[in-house]
Amino acid sequence: MNSSATIPVGISACLLGLEVRHDKGHKHSRYCTGVLSRYFQFRSLCPEMGAGLSAPRKAMHLAEQGGELRMITTDGRRDYTDLMQDFITRTMPSLAPLRGYILMAKSPSCGMERIRVYNDDGNVQHRDASGLFAAALQTHYPLMPLEEEGRLNDDTLRENFIERVFLYDDWCQLREQGLTAQRLIDFHSRHKFQLLAHCQKTYRQLGPLLSDLKSRPLEDIAEEYIHALMVAMKKRVSRGAHVNTLQHLAGFLREGLSDTDRALINEQIEAYLREEVPLIVPMTLLRGGMRKVPQPYLEKQGYLSPYPDDLGLRNRV
Incomplete structure (x- = not known):
């Protein structure tokens, strides 16, 4: 193994300190930027920004409609699923060189697991979904190691x-x-x-x-x-x-x-x-x-x- 060279690893952009979250904030991970960056060459992506949304923007969650997961604003007024799926389709082939991916937890796009899914009444139906982008990563690259940043504290x-x-x-x-x-x-x-x-x-x-x-x-x-x-x-x-x-x-x-x-x-x-x-x-x-x-x-x-x-x-x- 060539441990002297940096390894290409994907990461949610907010974890690098970029102000891309819905409230124009970030979730800077000092462990990623201060420790792992010595060996990982990070490629950052924010799927929601990549899909054409702005920062700040309305908060979103996953909702189940007609047996399908949709990514909609929490007030139910806008559905961004098609924009996200278009971004996923365009982006997935370019991620093949990556050796791993560090995702932002609880996100309707990047959350790896335990994501809440709501019904039309705004009530939680279940809590076992993955964000749309994270789910696509697991499907397209089943061998690629994925982890949520918060779990790296364990x-x-x-x-x-x-x-x-x-x-x-x-x-x-x-x-x-x-x-x-x-x-x-x-x-x-x-x-x-x-x-x-x-x-x-x-x-x-x-x-x-x-x-x-x-x-x-x-x-x-x-x-x-x-x-x-x-x-x-x-x-x-x-x-x-x-x-x-x-x-x-x-x-x-x-x-x-x-x-x-x-x-x-x-x-x-x-x-x-x-x-x-x-x-x-x-x-x-x-x-x-x-x-x-x-x-x-x-x-x-x-x-x-x-x-x-x-x-x-x-x-x-």
């Missing part, structure tokens, strides 16, 4: 999203270079311990899938593989799953390390399981062991360095 969700962005970037680089059997095997080899941590069931399924790459067209196998992988990567990793993965990795170093070094690594893995230390502690000891016992196979593992260390994500999980 240590686990933040780490999960950023890990998926870097992994998806690696996959996109593979596709740009050209899909070959060897590149697919190499990709799986780099990320297999990340997969093991996220979902043992999928880990056990994808190995056999790649065991005979001549059984079906390579493109079909690759598509089945990456869809299963990205679904698995959305799952939160439990401490027990991390411990299992750490112990697998430590097993590769068993023969070359001293009894003292092995004991220290195992002690800190157990301390992590007891929630006494963060994940970075046993991870750092494993890396130290690899300097003493060179393991080319382990050095390529994305699990050990899924993103740049200075993001500090494993100090909090």
Whole structure:
């Protein structure tokens, strides 16, 4: 993975401090602009402004009319659904280079989930919709990692999203270079311990899938593989799953390390399981062991360095 280059990631424009909201305000995310911008090259969009609306403008919400979601002003006087759908149709193809997207929560255009849907009487019917733009993103780019900015305040969700962005970037680089059997095997080899941590069931399924790459067209196998992988990567990793993965990795170093070094690594893995230390502690000891016992196979593992260390994500999980 090329972590020295910035990765193209979409973002709701208000999160960059642009005054594009209905009240001509913004929702500047200092974490995005101050931390993630070191590694993400943000492409900002405000779907409502892109659809031709002004700022300020009437507040809008989603309403269900005739079995269809419509984006209308809260006073019910204007319907902007067609303008939004036209913007979506024009814009979606240009978003293919993106490796992820950070969305503004609760928005009838950008909200990823839990968006309220109203009936004609102005009462809430349900709260499980996605904004029109966010829903289109999920449909057009099902592999692309999406997250709401507010959820990035959760240590686990933040780490999960950023890990998926870097992994998806690696996959996109593979596709740009050209899909070959060897590149697919190499990709799986780099990320297999990340997969093991996220979902043992999928880990056990994808190995056999790649065991005979001549059984079906390579493109079909690759598509089945990456869809299963990205679904698995959305799952939160439990401490027990991390411990299992750490112990697998430590097993590769068993023969070359001293009894003292092995004991220290195992002690800190157990301390992590007891929630006494963060994940970075046993991870750092494993890396130290690899300097003493060179393991080319382990050095390529994305699990050990899924993103740049200075993001500090494993100090909090």
